[in-house]
Amino acid sequence: MGRLIAVCVSKKRGTQKTQTPAAYLKEGYGIEGDAHAGGWHRQVSLLSYESIMAFRKKGADVDFGAFGENLVVEGFDLKKLPVGTLIQVGEAKLKLTQIGKECHSHCEIFQQMGECIMPKEGVFARVQKSGRIAPGVAVTLLQTTIKKSRPFTAAVITLSDKGAAGLREDKSGPLVKEILEANGQDDYEVVETLLLEDERLLLENNLRRLCDQRQVDVIFTTGGTGFSKRDITPEATLAVCDRMADGIAQAMRAHSIAITGRAMLSRAVSGIRKNTLIVNLPGSPKAVKECLEYALPYLGHGLSVLRGTEAECGGM
Numbered sequence: 001m002g003r004l005i006a007v008c009v010s011k012k013r014g015t016q017k018t019q020t021p022a023a024y025l026k027e028g029y030g031i032e033g034d035a036h037a038g039g040w041h042r043q044v045s046l047l048s049y050e051s052i053m054a055f056r057k058k059g060a061d062v063d064f065g066a067f068g069e070n071l072v073v074e075g076f077d078l079k080k081l082p083v084g085t086l087i088q089v090g091e092a093k094l095k096l097t098q099i100g101k102e103c104h105s106h107c108e109i110f111q112q113m114g115e116c117i118m119p120k121e122g123v124f125a126r127v128q129k130s131g132r133i134a135p136g137v138a139v140t141l142l143q144t145t146i147k148k149s150r151p152f153t154a155a156v157i158t159l160s161d162k163g164a165a166g167l168r169e170d171k172s173g174p175l176v177k178e179i180l181e182a183n184g185q186d187d188y189e190v191v192e193t194l195l196l197e198d199e200r201l202l203l204e205n206n207l208r209r210l211c212d213q214r215q216v217d218v219i220f221t222t223g224g225t226g227f228s229k230r231d232i233t234p235e236a237t238l239a240v241c242d243r244m245a246d247g248i249a250q251a252m253r254a255h256s257i258a259i260t261g262r263a264m265l266s267r268a269v270s271g272i273r274k275n276t277l278i279v280n281l282p283g284s285p286k287a288v289k290e291c292l293e294y295a296l297p298y299l300g301h302g303l304s305v306l307r308g309t310e311a312e313c314g315g316m
Contacts, residue, residue, distance in 0.1 A: 004090070004133060006135055009033055017065035021135075025131055044094060052117070079123060086143040088142050094126065097124055148310070153189050156194070158222050198232055221280050245270040248295060277306060
């Protein structure tokens with residue numbers, strides 16, 4: 001069991017937070033009166049008391065809230081908890097949604113110290129149950145392991161210059177989401193959808209973020225797998241993967257070739273980064289439907305093995 005050391009809020013995003021004697025955590029929203037509250041996955045930010053104290057020993061003169069954290073928690077190494085962990089804070093309940101964050105512009109602390117602990121050691125959560133909190137209340141980890149029955153978390157990324165510019169409606173990304181959520185074989189929860197330009201570094205950064213920080217089970221990309229010079233999805237996927245899962249892409253390609261010979265022109269790949277599977281899908285809605293409905297019945301076992309809730313089938 002841990003303890004809540006400080007509660008901090010701010011009126012504006014991008015500013016340091018200041019301590020408050022008490023706060024109200026509102027379900028599906030965040031801390032009332034805090035600029036980061038809202039209907040998204042980073043409603044509440046948390047930082048370990050031990051991490052702050054270690055940073056102070058390096059000579060940093062920082063108050064609680066200086067890193068932009070809402071809650072300072074003693075007793076846990078928060079960055080080592082998996083996404084999906086349930087945390088009881090007083091009478092409220094949080095669900096961990098992200099580990100670490102991107103640092104787009106170096107803060108004042110970084111300018112002074114040459115480093116900042118929030119991007120690597122801060123964590124983020126959604127409010128699952130409302131409740132009033134104050135420094136001193138108990139903090140308890142309710143669930144730190146992934147249940148076998150938990151839905152697979154998924155992200156969907158559409159790659160399209162015209163779509164990102166608002167010149168073309170994205171039909172493929174919403175279709176992937178629709179098929180996943182209607183799938184009868186396994187349960188999928190689509191936690192994030194993106195519509196990006198065909199820019200390799202942009203895609204690589206988002207793939208890393210979704211794998212490392214949001215820790216989703218699977219990412220489906222659609223588009224960018226052809227012969228155009230702007231088709232960079234396979235290259236970006238290869239750049240971020242630790243291991244390849246070539247059989248998935250090969251099987252979908254073989255299935256599509258039986259429908260149209262043009263499927264041989266697909267350069268789609270599939271691979272694994274840490275515990276996340278990345279699958280490249282075609283760009284057209286028709287091909288997306290054909291490939292995804294063919295592959296989905298077989299992906300659940302692989303995803304279960306990746307997250308450790310099911311064993312390999314080699315001995316069967």
